[in-house]
Amino acid sequence: MLRFEDVHAGYGRSTVLHGVSLAVPNDGVAAVLGHNGAGKSTLLRAAVGLIRLRSGMVLLDGEDISRLAPHERVARGMAYVPQGQQSFPHLTTSENLRLVADGRRGGREAMAEALDLFPALRELMSRRAGLLSGGQRQQLALARALITRPRLLLLDEPTEGIQPSVVAEIEQTILSLAARGGMSVLLVEQHVGFALRAAERYYVLEAGRVTSTGDGGAGAEGTVRQALTV
Template sequence: MLSVDDLEAGYGRARVLFGVGLAVEPGQLVCVMGRNGVGKTTLLNTIMGVIPATGGTVTFEGHDVTKMKPHERVKLGMGYVPQGHETFPQLSVLGNLLVTLEASGNPQSALDEALDVFPRLKPLLKRRAGFLSGGQQQQLAIARALVTKPKLLILDEPTEGIQPSIIIEIEEAIETLHASGIAVLLVEQYLDLAMRLADRYLILDGGHVVHAGTAADLQGEEARKLLAV
Protein backbone atom coordinates (compact mmCIF):
# COMPACT_ATOMS: atom_id res chain seq x y z
CA MET A 1 0.00 0.00 0.00
CA LEU A 2 2.72 2.48 1.02
CA SER A 3 6.26 2.20 -0.27
CA VAL A 4 9.00 4.60 0.79
CA ASP A 5 12.30 4.19 -1.06
CA ASP A 6 15.64 5.91 -0.38
CA LEU A 7 13.84 8.90 1.14
CA GLU A 8 15.91 11.97 1.94
CA ALA A 9 14.69 15.19 3.55
CA GLY A 10 15.73 17.94 5.90
CA TYR A 11 15.49 21.59 6.82
CA GLY A 12 17.54 23.98 4.71
CA ARG A 13 21.06 22.60 4.50
CA ALA A 14 20.53 20.25 7.45
CA ARG A 15 19.73 16.74 6.24
CA VAL A 16 17.64 14.65 8.63
CA LEU A 17 16.71 11.55 6.61
CA PHE A 18 19.35 9.54 4.78
CA GLY A 19 17.95 6.98 2.34
CA VAL A 20 15.08 5.75 4.53
CA GLY A 21 12.95 2.89 3.23
CA LEU A 22 9.81 1.27 4.59
CA ALA A 23 6.65 -0.48 3.41
CA VAL A 24 3.15 -0.79 4.81
CA GLU A 25 0.99 -3.56 3.36
CA PRO A 26 -2.84 -3.30 3.24
CA GLY A 27 -4.29 -3.75 6.72
CA GLN A 28 -0.85 -3.80 8.36
CA LEU A 29 0.25 -1.80 11.41
CA VAL A 30 3.86 -0.65 11.23
CA CYS A 31 5.46 1.15 14.17
CA VAL A 32 8.34 3.61 13.74
CA MET A 33 10.49 3.91 16.86
CA GLY A 34 13.67 5.60 18.01
CA ARG A 35 15.10 8.10 20.44
CA ASN A 36 14.10 11.76 20.36
CA GLY A 37 15.56 13.72 17.46
CA VAL A 38 16.36 10.80 15.13
CA GLY A 39 13.96 11.84 12.35
CA LYS A 40 10.65 10.10 13.14
CA THR A 41 8.43 13.17 12.78
CA THR A 42 10.41 14.37 9.76
CA LEU A 43 9.76 10.98 8.15
CA LEU A 44 6.00 11.23 8.63
CA ASN A 45 5.92 14.87 7.50
CA THR A 46 7.81 13.94 4.34
CA ILE A 47 5.54 10.98 3.63
CA MET A 48 2.56 13.36 3.88
CA GLY A 49 4.19 16.14 1.84
CA VAL A 50 4.37 18.66 4.69
CA ILE A 51 8.14 18.67 4.12
CA PRO A 52 9.40 18.20 0.54
CA ALA A 53 11.56 15.17 -0.18
CA THR A 54 15.01 16.02 -1.47
CA GLY A 55 15.56 12.48 -2.72
CA GLY A 56 13.82 9.14 -3.07
CA THR A 57 10.16 8.35 -3.67
CA VAL A 58 6.89 7.87 -1.81
CA THR A 59 4.36 5.61 -3.51
CA PHE A 60 0.80 5.02 -2.32
CA GLU A 61 -1.35 2.33 -3.95
CA GLY A 62 0.73 2.52 -7.09
CA HIS A 63 0.65 6.33 -7.30
CA ASP A 64 3.90 8.27 -7.06
CA VAL A 65 2.90 10.92 -4.52
CA THR A 66 6.41 12.28 -3.87
CA LYS A 67 5.61 15.71 -5.29
CA MET A 68 1.91 15.82 -4.40
CA LYS A 69 0.53 18.35 -1.92
CA PRO A 70 -0.77 17.04 1.43
CA HIS A 71 -4.45 17.53 0.55
CA GLU A 72 -3.94 15.54 -2.66
CA ARG A 73 -2.53 12.65 -0.63
CA VAL A 74 -5.51 12.85 1.72
CA LYS A 75 -7.83 12.55 -1.28
CA LEU A 76 -6.06 9.32 -2.24
CA GLY A 77 -6.72 7.87 1.22
CA MET A 78 -3.84 8.96 3.46
CA GLY A 79 -4.94 10.34 6.84
CA TYR A 80 -2.49 12.15 9.12
CA VAL A 81 -2.61 13.05 12.81
CA PRO A 82 0.48 15.17 13.58
CA GLN A 83 2.15 15.30 16.96
CA GLY A 84 0.67 17.78 19.45
CA HIS A 85 -3.14 17.24 19.58
CA GLU A 86 -3.72 19.82 16.84
CA THR A 87 -7.29 21.14 16.55
CA PHE A 88 -9.04 24.39 15.65
CA PRO A 89 -9.30 25.69 19.24
CA GLN A 90 -11.95 28.36 18.59
CA LEU A 91 -14.31 25.89 16.91
CA SER A 92 -16.51 23.43 18.73
CA VAL A 93 -15.82 19.72 18.59
CA LEU A 94 -18.61 19.41 16.03
CA GLY A 95 -17.25 22.38 14.08
CA ASN A 96 -13.82 20.74 13.86
CA LEU A 97 -15.39 17.59 12.47
CA LEU A 98 -17.73 19.39 10.06
CA VAL A 99 -14.89 21.45 8.56
CA THR A 100 -13.05 18.25 7.73
CA LEU A 101 -16.21 16.52 6.53
CA GLU A 102 -17.01 19.36 4.13
CA ALA A 103 -13.45 19.46 2.79
CA SER A 104 -13.46 15.68 2.23
CA GLY A 105 -16.82 15.58 0.47
CA ASN A 106 -17.77 12.47 2.44
CA PRO A 107 -21.33 11.82 3.66
CA GLN A 108 -22.56 12.50 7.22
CA SER A 109 -22.11 8.81 7.98
CA ALA A 110 -18.31 9.34 7.99
CA LEU A 111 -18.70 11.73 10.95
CA ASP A 112 -20.98 9.30 12.78
CA GLU A 113 -18.49 6.47 12.28
CA ALA A 114 -15.64 8.59 13.64
CA LEU A 115 -17.65 9.43 16.76
CA ASP A 116 -18.45 5.75 17.25
CA VAL A 117 -14.70 5.15 17.61
CA PHE A 118 -14.47 7.88 20.27
CA PRO A 119 -17.85 7.97 22.07
CA ARG A 120 -16.33 10.18 24.79
CA LEU A 121 -16.60 13.07 22.30
CA LYS A 122 -20.37 12.76 21.75
CA PRO A 123 -21.46 14.73 24.85
CA LEU A 124 -18.77 17.35 24.08
CA LEU A 125 -19.87 18.29 20.56
CA LYS A 126 -20.80 21.88 21.51
CA ARG A 127 -17.65 22.51 23.58
CA ARG A 128 -14.82 24.55 22.07
CA ALA A 129 -11.86 22.38 21.23
CA GLY A 130 -9.55 24.76 23.10
CA PHE A 131 -11.31 23.86 26.36
CA LEU A 132 -10.82 20.10 25.98
CA SER A 133 -8.22 18.17 27.95
CA GLY A 134 -5.11 17.02 26.10
CA GLY A 135 -6.49 13.50 25.83
CA GLN A 136 -9.83 14.72 24.49
CA GLN A 137 -8.05 16.93 21.97
CA GLN A 138 -6.04 13.94 20.77
CA GLN A 139 -9.19 11.89 20.35
CA LEU A 140 -10.70 14.76 18.36
CA ALA A 141 -7.58 15.02 16.19
CA ILE A 142 -7.79 11.31 15.34
CA ALA A 143 -11.56 11.48 14.80
CA ARG A 144 -11.04 14.38 12.39
CA ALA A 145 -8.63 12.26 10.36
CA LEU A 146 -11.11 9.38 10.37
CA VAL A 147 -13.78 11.63 8.83
CA THR A 148 -11.70 11.55 5.63
CA LYS A 149 -12.19 7.73 5.60
CA PRO A 150 -8.48 6.94 5.21
CA LYS A 151 -7.13 3.68 3.88
CA LEU A 152 -3.86 4.45 5.69
CA LEU A 153 -3.85 6.29 9.02
CA ILE A 154 -0.55 7.94 10.01
CA LEU A 155 -0.20 8.77 13.71
CA ASP A 156 2.67 10.71 15.27
CA GLU A 157 3.01 9.77 18.97
CA PRO A 158 -0.74 9.77 19.74
CA THR A 159 -0.15 8.89 23.41
CA GLU A 160 2.42 11.60 24.18
CA GLY A 161 1.47 13.64 27.25
CA ILE A 162 -1.87 11.86 27.65
CA GLN A 163 -3.34 10.66 30.94
CA PRO A 164 -3.21 6.85 31.37
CA SER A 165 -6.98 6.29 31.08
CA ILE A 166 -7.08 8.03 27.69
CA ILE A 167 -3.97 6.16 26.53
CA ILE A 168 -5.92 2.94 27.04
CA GLU A 169 -8.85 4.30 25.02
CA ILE A 170 -6.57 5.45 22.20
CA GLU A 171 -4.83 2.07 22.14
CA GLU A 172 -8.20 0.31 21.96
CA ALA A 173 -9.29 2.65 19.16
CA ILE A 174 -6.13 1.91 17.16
CA GLU A 175 -6.72 -1.83 17.68
CA THR A 176 -10.31 -1.44 16.46
CA LEU A 177 -9.26 0.50 13.36
CA HIS A 178 -6.52 -2.00 12.60
CA ALA A 179 -8.96 -4.89 12.96
CA SER A 180 -11.38 -3.13 10.58
CA GLY A 181 -8.74 -3.27 7.82
CA ILE A 182 -7.29 0.25 8.00
CA ALA A 183 -3.52 0.23 7.61
CA VAL A 184 -1.65 2.21 10.27
CA LEU A 185 1.80 3.82 10.33
CA LEU A 186 2.47 4.74 13.93
CA VAL A 187 5.29 6.62 15.64
CA GLU A 188 5.29 5.47 19.26
CA GLN A 189 7.77 5.72 22.14
CA TYR A 190 6.15 3.18 24.47
CA LEU A 191 7.81 -0.14 23.72
CA ASP A 192 5.15 -2.26 25.44
CA LEU A 193 2.36 -0.56 23.49
CA ALA A 194 4.23 -1.04 20.22
CA MET A 195 4.73 -4.72 20.99
CA ARG A 196 0.99 -5.13 21.60
CA LEU A 197 -0.14 -3.27 18.49
CA ALA A 198 2.44 -3.64 15.72
CA ASP A 199 2.73 -6.27 13.00
CA ARG A 200 6.12 -4.89 12.03
CA TYR A 201 8.42 -2.15 13.27
CA LEU A 202 11.49 -0.18 12.31
CA ILE A 203 13.91 1.80 14.44
CA LEU A 204 15.51 5.04 13.26
CA ASP A 205 18.81 6.40 14.48
CA GLY A 206 20.52 9.42 12.99
CA GLY A 207 18.09 9.49 10.07
CA HIS A 208 18.84 5.88 9.07
CA VAL A 209 16.84 2.69 9.54
CA VAL A 210 19.07 0.68 11.88
CA HIS A 211 16.75 -2.17 12.84
CA ALA A 212 13.52 -3.64 11.49
CA GLY A 213 11.45 -6.76 11.91
CA THR A 214 8.28 -8.26 13.36
CA ALA A 215 6.80 -7.25 16.69
CA ALA A 216 8.19 -10.44 18.26
CA ASP A 217 11.71 -9.18 17.47
CA LEU A 218 11.14 -6.15 19.73
CA GLN A 219 11.76 -8.39 22.71
CA GLY A 220 15.39 -8.77 21.62
CA GLU A 221 18.11 -6.96 23.53
CA GLU A 222 19.45 -5.26 20.40
CA ALA A 223 16.15 -3.48 19.78
CA ARG A 224 15.84 -2.43 23.42
CA LYS A 225 19.36 -0.97 23.44
CA LEU A 226 18.56 1.12 20.38
CA LEU A 227 15.52 2.57 22.16
CA ALA A 228 17.25 3.27 25.46
CA VAL A 229 17.62 6.94 26.34
Protein backbone atom coordinates in the same frame (compact mmCIF):
# COMPACT_ATOMS: atom_id res chain seq x y z
CA MET B 1 0.41 0.36 0.66
CA LEU B 2 3.19 2.88 1.33
CA ARG B 3 6.91 2.53 0.60
CA PHE B 4 9.90 4.74 1.22
CA GLU B 5 12.80 3.96 -1.10
CA ASP B 6 16.21 5.41 -0.16
CA VAL B 7 14.65 8.66 1.05
CA HIS B 8 16.82 11.64 1.94
CA ALA B 9 15.03 14.72 3.32
CA GLY B 10 15.50 17.57 5.75
CA TYR B 11 15.18 21.29 6.41
CA GLY B 12 17.30 24.04 4.89
CA ARG B 13 20.88 22.80 4.70
CA SER B 14 20.31 20.10 7.31
CA THR B 15 19.60 16.56 6.14
CA VAL B 16 17.50 14.62 8.68
CA LEU B 17 16.66 11.39 6.82
CA HIS B 18 19.59 9.49 5.34
CA GLY B 19 18.55 6.79 2.90
CA VAL B 20 15.44 5.57 4.71
CA SER B 21 13.64 2.58 3.20
CA LEU B 22 10.56 1.04 4.79
CA ALA B 23 7.14 -0.33 3.90
CA VAL B 24 3.63 -0.18 5.38
CA PRO B 25 1.63 -3.35 4.66
CA ASN B 26 -1.80 -3.35 3.07
CA ASP B 27 -4.48 -3.35 5.80
CA GLY B 28 -1.73 -3.48 8.41
CA VAL B 29 0.40 -1.39 10.74
CA ALA B 30 4.04 -0.41 10.58
CA ALA B 31 5.55 1.23 13.66
CA VAL B 32 8.49 3.62 13.68
CA LEU B 33 10.31 3.94 16.99
CA GLY B 34 13.25 6.02 18.12
CA HIS B 35 14.41 8.70 20.49
CA ASN B 36 13.56 12.39 20.15
CA GLY B 37 15.41 13.86 17.21
CA ALA B 38 15.76 10.55 15.39
CA GLY B 39 13.74 11.81 12.40
CA LYS B 40 10.38 10.15 13.08
CA SER B 41 8.22 13.25 12.61
CA THR B 42 10.25 14.28 9.57
CA LEU B 43 9.48 10.88 8.07
CA LEU B 44 5.73 11.47 8.38
CA ARG B 45 6.02 15.01 7.05
CA ALA B 46 7.86 13.64 4.02
CA ALA B 47 5.16 11.01 3.53
CA VAL B 48 2.36 13.56 3.46
CA GLY B 49 4.30 16.07 1.33
CA LEU B 50 4.96 18.79 3.90
CA ILE B 51 8.67 18.64 3.10
CA ARG B 52 10.26 17.85 -0.26
CA LEU B 53 12.56 14.91 -0.78
CA ARG B 54 16.17 15.52 -1.70
CA SER B 55 16.36 12.10 -3.28
CA GLY B 56 14.56 8.78 -3.19
CA MET B 57 10.86 8.04 -3.64
CA VAL B 58 7.64 7.73 -1.69
CA LEU B 59 5.19 5.32 -3.32
CA LEU B 60 1.50 4.82 -2.54
CA ASP B 61 0.01 1.67 -4.05
CA GLY B 62 3.00 1.56 -6.35
CA GLU B 63 2.54 5.14 -7.60
CA ASP B 64 5.39 7.60 -7.07
CA ILE B 65 3.76 10.44 -5.14
CA SER B 66 7.00 12.24 -4.28
CA ARG B 67 6.08 15.33 -6.32
CA LEU B 68 2.41 15.51 -5.35
CA ALA B 69 1.14 18.34 -3.15
CA PRO B 70 -0.26 17.43 0.28
CA HIS B 71 -3.90 17.92 -0.83
CA GLU B 72 -3.31 15.56 -3.76
CA ARG B 73 -2.02 12.91 -1.38
CA VAL B 74 -5.04 13.41 0.88
CA ALA B 75 -7.28 12.93 -2.17
CA ARG B 76 -5.60 9.57 -2.69
CA GLY B 77 -6.63 8.42 0.77
CA MET B 78 -3.97 9.66 3.20
CA ALA B 79 -4.80 11.24 6.57
CA TYR B 80 -2.22 12.73 8.93
CA VAL B 81 -2.56 13.32 12.67
CA PRO B 82 0.48 15.34 13.81
CA GLN B 83 1.78 15.73 17.33
CA GLY B 84 0.13 18.16 19.69
CA GLN B 85 -3.59 17.24 19.68
CA GLN B 86 -4.24 19.83 16.98
CA SER B 87 -7.69 21.34 16.52
CA PHE B 88 -9.35 24.71 15.98
CA PRO B 89 -9.45 25.90 19.61
CA HIS B 90 -12.13 28.58 19.20
CA LEU B 91 -14.55 26.16 17.52
CA THR B 92 -16.63 23.63 19.39
CA THR B 93 -16.05 19.90 19.16
CA SER B 94 -19.08 19.65 16.89
CA GLU B 95 -17.84 22.45 14.62
CA ASN B 96 -14.39 20.86 14.39
CA LEU B 97 -15.93 17.60 13.24
CA ARG B 98 -18.42 19.22 10.86
CA LEU B 99 -15.64 21.15 9.13
CA VAL B 100 -14.44 17.78 7.85
CA ALA B 101 -17.81 16.07 7.44
CA ASP B 102 -19.90 18.78 5.75
CA GLY B 103 -19.80 18.67 1.98
CA ARG B 104 -18.16 15.25 1.97
CA ARG B 105 -20.11 12.33 0.52
CA GLY B 106 -21.14 10.16 3.44
CA GLY B 107 -19.61 12.70 5.81
CA ARG B 108 -22.37 12.63 8.41
CA GLU B 109 -22.32 8.83 8.53
CA ALA B 110 -18.53 8.88 8.85
CA MET B 111 -18.84 11.44 11.64
CA ALA B 112 -21.25 9.17 13.51
CA GLU B 113 -18.85 6.24 13.08
CA ALA B 114 -15.97 8.31 14.46
CA LEU B 115 -18.06 9.29 17.47
CA ASP B 116 -18.85 5.62 18.06
CA LEU B 117 -15.11 5.03 18.36
CA PHE B 118 -14.72 7.97 20.77
CA PRO B 119 -18.06 8.14 22.61
CA ALA B 120 -16.72 10.56 25.23
CA LEU B 121 -16.78 13.26 22.54
CA ARG B 122 -20.58 13.06 22.33
CA GLU B 123 -20.83 14.78 25.72
CA LEU B 124 -18.43 17.51 24.60
CA MET B 125 -20.00 18.55 21.31
CA SER B 126 -20.85 22.09 22.48
CA ARG B 127 -17.53 22.69 24.27
CA ARG B 128 -14.79 24.69 22.58
CA ALA B 129 -11.85 22.53 21.59
CA GLY B 130 -9.46 24.85 23.41
CA LEU B 131 -11.15 23.94 26.68
CA LEU B 132 -10.76 20.19 26.22
CA SER B 133 -8.09 18.18 28.02
CA GLY B 134 -5.10 16.92 26.06
CA GLY B 135 -6.58 13.45 25.82
CA GLN B 136 -9.93 14.79 24.62
CA ARG B 137 -8.22 16.93 21.97
CA GLN B 138 -6.29 13.90 20.77
CA GLN B 139 -9.49 11.92 20.44
CA LEU B 140 -10.96 14.85 18.49
CA ALA B 141 -7.92 14.96 16.19
CA LEU B 142 -8.21 11.22 15.52
CA ALA B 143 -11.95 11.47 14.92
CA ARG B 144 -11.43 14.31 12.41
CA ALA B 145 -8.94 12.18 10.48
CA LEU B 146 -11.20 9.12 10.48
CA ILE B 147 -14.13 11.09 9.04
CA THR B 148 -12.20 11.15 5.76
CA ARG B 149 -12.29 7.33 5.77
CA PRO B 150 -8.60 7.12 4.88
CA ARG B 151 -6.88 4.18 3.31
CA LEU B 152 -3.65 5.19 5.04
CA LEU B 153 -3.53 6.83 8.48
CA LEU B 154 -0.31 8.54 9.62
CA LEU B 155 -0.09 8.97 13.39
CA ASP B 156 2.63 10.97 15.12
CA GLU B 157 2.94 10.10 18.83
CA PRO B 158 -0.83 9.69 19.43
CA THR B 159 -0.34 8.87 23.14
CA GLU B 160 2.21 11.58 23.98
CA GLY B 161 1.43 13.74 27.02
CA ILE B 162 -1.98 12.17 27.68
CA GLN B 163 -3.38 10.87 30.97
CA PRO B 164 -3.07 7.06 31.31
CA SER B 165 -6.81 6.35 31.28
CA VAL B 166 -7.20 8.06 27.89
CA VAL B 167 -3.99 6.49 26.59
CA ALA B 168 -5.55 3.06 27.13
CA GLU B 169 -8.68 4.10 25.23
CA ILE B 170 -6.70 5.52 22.31
CA GLU B 171 -4.50 2.43 22.18
CA GLN B 172 -7.54 0.16 22.09
CA THR B 173 -9.13 2.19 19.30
CA ILE B 174 -6.01 2.05 17.15
CA LEU B 175 -5.65 -1.68 17.78
CA SER B 176 -9.29 -2.26 16.79
CA LEU B 177 -8.88 -0.18 13.63
CA ALA B 178 -5.83 -2.22 12.68
CA ALA B 179 -7.62 -5.49 13.37
CA ARG B 180 -10.74 -4.80 11.32
CA GLY B 181 -8.80 -4.15 8.09
CA GLY B 182 -9.54 -1.77 5.24
CA MET B 183 -6.93 0.73 6.38
CA SER B 184 -3.17 0.82 6.76
CA VAL B 185 -1.42 2.71 9.57
CA LEU B 186 2.05 4.22 9.86
CA LEU B 187 2.48 4.72 13.59
CA VAL B 188 5.23 6.82 15.15
CA GLU B 189 5.27 6.01 18.86
CA GLN B 190 7.58 5.97 21.87
CA HIS B 191 5.49 3.49 23.89
CA VAL B 192 7.28 0.36 22.70
CA GLY B 193 4.80 -2.18 24.08
CA PHE B 194 1.78 -0.55 22.45
CA ALA B 195 3.58 -0.01 19.13
CA LEU B 196 4.62 -3.64 18.89
CA ARG B 197 1.17 -4.93 19.86
CA ALA B 198 -0.29 -2.95 16.97
CA ALA B 199 2.40 -3.43 14.33
CA GLU B 200 3.13 -6.20 11.89
CA ARG B 201 6.49 -4.61 11.18
CA TYR B 202 8.66 -2.23 13.18
CA TYR B 203 11.53 0.09 12.26
CA VAL B 204 13.93 1.76 14.67
CA LEU B 205 15.30 5.13 13.55
CA GLU B 206 18.54 6.54 14.89
CA ALA B 207 19.94 9.83 13.55
CA GLY B 208 17.76 9.53 10.47
CA ARG B 209 18.76 5.97 9.57
CA VAL B 210 16.96 2.66 10.01
CA THR B 211 19.15 0.73 12.44
CA SER B 212 16.83 -2.18 13.23
CA THR B 213 13.74 -3.75 11.70
CA GLY B 214 11.69 -6.88 12.19
CA ASP B 215 8.27 -8.38 12.72
CA GLY B 216 6.05 -6.84 15.37
CA GLY B 217 4.49 -8.59 18.34
CA ALA B 218 5.33 -8.86 22.02
CA GLY B 219 8.27 -11.15 21.30
CA ALA B 220 10.13 -8.30 19.60
CA GLU B 221 10.07 -5.98 22.61
CA GLY B 222 13.43 -7.07 24.01
CA THR B 223 15.14 -6.65 20.65
CA VAL B 224 13.64 -3.21 20.16
CA ARG B 225 14.54 -1.99 23.62
CA GLN B 226 18.09 -3.16 23.10
CA ALA B 227 18.24 -1.33 19.76
CA LEU B 228 17.00 1.83 21.45
CA THR B 229 19.72 1.70 24.09
CA VAL B 230 22.62 1.31 21.65
